[in-house]
C-alpha cells in the first residue's frame with residue numbers, strides 16, 4: 001500500500017554523512033571524526049542549572065520566544081561580543097539551530113521559490129528548503145592556495161525573482177571559511193534592495209582561532225532589514241544534545257515567529273533555558289578552554305596530514321573541521337567508506353555538502369590530541 005506521503009518528503013535524500021556514520025557504527029575501536037560535535041560533555045555548572053530548575057518545578061509551558069531572562073542574557077551577549085544593540089522583541093529561542101532554520105523556511109519559501117546558498121555547507125539546511133517544495137541553488141566557494149573564497153558576483157547572479165533567501169554559514173561547516181565583513185555588508189545591502197532574506201548562520205561564531213569572534217551580520221544590518229542571524233548553544237557550550245538555539249530577526253517578524261513556534265513546538269523547555277542562561281553568564285572560561293583544545297587538535301591534524309605525501313590540506317581559521325584532498329581519490333564517498341572499513345577512521349565525504357565539496361574529506365578535530373594522533377597513525381599508510 002502506498003502511504004499518503006507528500007512527494008517532497010518522499011524525495012528527500014538521506015544525509016551522506018549519516019551513511020558513513022552508519023557504516024562505522026558498532027565497528028570495534030573505530031575512531032569516528034565524521035560527526036560535527038566535540039567530545040566534551042556539557043560542563044557541570046550548566047547541567048546543575050537545568051537540574052535546579054527541574055527541582056524548582058519549572059516544568060510548565062512557557063513563553064513562546066523563550067524565557068525573558070534568557071532573551072535578556074542573549075541581548076547582553078550580542079552587545080558584549082559584537083557591540084550590537086538587540087531589542088528583546090528581535091530574539092526568539094528555538095529548539096537549536098535546526099528548528100530555527102525550519103521556521104525560517106516556513107516563513108519564506110513557497111513551492112517553486114528558491115534559496116541561494118553558499119556551498120559546500122551542512123546539508124540539513126538544503127532539506128529545510130526542499131521540505132517546503134523550494135529549490136536550492138548552490139554557489140560554491142572557490143578553493144585557492146589552500147583557502148576558500150566567495151565570488152559575490154556569482155552569488156548575486158544566481159538570484160532571480162523567485163529567490164527568497166540567501167543563506168551562508170560563517171564560519172562555515174565543512175570549510176571553516178569566515179565571510180569577510182565587506183562581503184557581509186554587501187549581501188545585507190543587496191538583500192535590502194531586493195527584499196530577499198539574508199539568513200546568516202553564526203553557530204560557529206565563537207570558534208575562531210585568529211581573532212576573538214567572527215564578524216556577525218548583526219554588526220551591519222539595520223534592525224528592520226530582512227536579515228536573520230541563526231545561532232545555537234550546541235557547539236560553543238558543548239550542548240549538541242540539548243537542542244537549544246536562537247535567532248535574531250527584524251522586530252516586525254516577531255509575532256509571526258511567535259505563532260510558528262507555537263505551532264511547531266509550542267515553545268521550548270524552561271529548565272533547558274535556565275541552563276542556557278548559566279552557559280551565557282558563566283561560560284566564558286569554558287569557551288576559552290574548549291577553544292584551546294580545538295586549536296591543539298587543529299594544529300596536530302594540519303601538521304600530520306600536511307606531512308602525508310598524497311594529501312592536500314586546506315587551512316582552517318574557524319569552526320572545528322579540516323577539509324583535505326587526496327591525490328588520486330576523486331570520489332569522496334568511496335574514500336570515506338574505504339577508510340572506515342580499512343583504517344577504522346570515520347570522516348565525512350565532501351560530496352555530502354553540495355557543490356564544491358566533492359574530492360574533499362571533512363575531519364572534525366574537536367577531540368583529544370591522543371585520539372587524533374591515533375587516527376593519524378592509522379590514516380598514514382593509506383594516504384602517504
Ligand SMILES: Cc1ncc(COP(=O)(O)O)c(C=O)c1O
Pocket residue numbers: 036095096097098099122169172173201203231232233234240243244245
Ligand atoms: C552550519 C550549521 N548550522 C546549523 C547547525 C545546527 O546545529 P544545531 O541544530 O545543533 O543547533 C549545524 C550543525 O552541525 C551547522 O553545522
